[in-house]
Amino acid sequence: MTVSPAASAVPDPTNGLPERLAKHTVRYADHRSVNREELTPMFRQYVDVKDQYPHAILLYRVGDFFECFFQDAIAVARELELVLTSKEGGKEVGRVPMSGIPHHALDRYSAQLVEKGYAIAICDQVEDASEAQGLVRREVTRVLTPGTVIEDGMLNARRNNFLAAVVIAGSHWGLAYADISTGEFLTAQSSELDQLTQELMRLQPSEVLLPTNAPDLGGLLRPGETSEHLPDCLPTQFCYTLRSQTPFTIGEAKPRLMQQFKVRSLEGLGCEHLPLSIRAAGGLLEYLEDTQKETQIPLQFLRTYTLTDYLILDHQSRRNLEITQTVRDGTFHGSLLWALDETVTAMGSRTLRRWLLQPLLDIKGIQARQDTIQELVENGALREDLQRLLRQIYDLERLAGRAGSGTANARDLVALADSFEKLPDLASLVATARSPYLKALQTVPPLLEQLGENLHAHLVDSPPLYLTEGNLIRPGVEPQLDTMRQQSEDDVQWLKDLEQQERERTGIPTLKVSYNKTFGYYISISRAKAEQAPKDYIRKQTLTNEERYITPELKEREARMLTAQEDQKRLEYEIFLGLRSQVGEQADLIRTVAKAVAAADVLSALAEIAVYRGYCRPEMAVGREVTIVEGRHPVVERSLPAGFFVPNSTELGQEASGAVPDLVILTGPNASGKSCYLRQVGLIQLMAQVGSFVPAQAATLGVCDRIFTRVGAVDDLATGQSTFMVEMNETANILNHATPRSLVLLDEIGRGTATFDGLSIAWAVAEHLASEIRARTIFATHYHELNELASILTNVANYQVTVKELPDQIIFLHQVRPGGADRSYGIEAGRLAGLPGSVIQRARQVMSQIEKHSRIAIGLRKGSQVENASREKNGKSPATQPTEQLDIFGA
């Protein structure tokens, strides 16, 4: 990072030092507090590097370890539960805190630190320690931050790892985001700050770059940390990196983008006229240059999108519909994605997640997906063969990314070649397919076929993990390598011959020619026979049972052999690098194919589900109709034994017929299935717009612009808002943004306050939605007084979830039927829960008094009588001619 040493004041040297170390001779817990002149040369080199990376944990290579010192040692020991020790920092300095990790465990430990929101600078030895004159030269070769990791072990295969950058100007904002492991790079600009929050919540980026004027640049705010530099609209749950403003200025960002994509104008990228988008994207690119050092990240062409391209789902709705995790405990198990993810590749799984979070608005796009699913539903053999082949295709997107960035190993290239080999099979399998997503697989780019053949021709089937140890390249492809290999076989034979020859010369049949790292080749004779060793043997080492010798002839041959081996390994490595860059050059093409493969995977998974779980193809309509026949909740159905889920139908929002309501008031006892029904309707609509088949017997669904859900009441502890305030904020958001094309699912509005306030608000909200906005709405409530609304507004209907009452129990039928519940079963539920009999009896008395005398009840009764009379007289629909506000509190 181009960050100057921290500008903050030099800290107290012992601040944060663990007691155990403080008691000993360790005095310095922070590298900035030490007098550099007094440090040993190695420590001086360390602090010089550390100064350039004040906000990252510096992992400093010393032999076989990556060591941390001073404050980093303390943090790393704490976070990774490693032993904190100390090392002599200089005569006057004394010991400084130290902790370290073995170099071979770098990936594992780095992954843990990055996951905890730390940035890591890896400072490696850049010259051979044995050849160094004085101190070994070291350099930071890579900076790892949560949003910039590409290492396989640090990424979740089934989800994207996004790095985002935001630029805010007043209420306008620009957002750019990239997944550098797959190369996706997108940008958007808009004008409502709330939408920025919603976009970030959808993306769940691992790291967000924020240009600021903060003096302490490069700082990383870990999730949950707050800062005066963090604007209010940005949720604290993400990891933020504070950057300088300069790369985010239009003057720097624009040329950087043009250079990256080798274009003369940004017109082709679609963001020419979106300055905030350009600034965000340019700032993100600069950060990549800064952190990736020599590693080139092959990004795809920047794509500009607008928020209105997709069905809008705000964060609350996404959460309430439990799309990627459950509300209750935030687990994947129990979410919609869990229920639908039958994909067989990691690329498919990531694509399904993205599709579920961005349902489509375009009917043609939806139908293209539906057509593909239908073909795969109708042709079971095709579906099975397709999935069998897809299973054999590796993560092309990320493998291409690693090849392009020069971090792929030989196994990665073999995995790519194996995958390319399957593409022609895939193409011939779908040769006669008719649907769009299968047709996309019918042609295999010849370049990829050749590339796969070339990789297979060169690389052995199971290459080693390390690239510089040889054994990567097959025999017979590179004459020079074959000559070298022949030479080393001759050498091995020469050693065998030597052993035989020396056994005969000395008369010792147990004499052996062996090798170890310290002495190289030597002749070994047991101690008992040592006096038989010839005079020309030079003794090198004496062990308890063995004497070891060398001869000038053996050493001379050894020197030649070792050089030849090194040359051979180097040549293999060079051939490998050539292959890797050939793959890297095709990264874009590979990713295009990867996209097609991923989509086919998602659609065959959805087809498989449709067949086995009895889903139907919904008819997508241009109007506002929501007609679902015998719908089911896709997740609850899966968690119940087969046949236990009770299907329910839904009819909302038909244009012409007055018989179909826009708004349904849904009543029913606790735990009867109201929330489940509400979510079921939302999920069916969402799945339909993703292009999936839906859990129903039949469905006709108009395309929705937004789905809003307000389900249950949960305190938002993160922002310190009360249950009621959260509920009111969410309700306000719905009333301000819903349109006649929206689907609104409300559960228990007005519960978190006094009953009268709650009922009044619930009434007013329902009335506004039905008569002003006319959004398709299901309004689940315990206030059965709201049933009166249906007698006032023609586009409102009452439904209830039915129960069967037995003398000592209620049986939940889970059936949604027309009509309103005339009472709630709260007291009944209390009785079943074991409240004392006297309390239950008293509650019943109180309730009957309230029902008789409550001014709300009287007001409602009176109001509806008056309203009915006036409606009959005028013959007008109150939905088209809003009534005056009903005085539910009586005169």
Ligand SMILES: Nc1ncnc2c1ncn2[C@@H]1O[C@H](COP(=O)(O)OP(=O)(O)OP(=O)(O)O)[C@@H](O)[C@H]1O
């Ligand atoms: N259609 C159905 N078929 C079978 N079981 C169902 C159905 N709907 C709901 N259930 C079961 O009933 C349980 C309670 O449902 P839900 O939470 O939707 O009730 P509710 O009416 O919203 O309750 P409350 O008013 O207390 O919030 C669910 O966990 C589910 O197991």
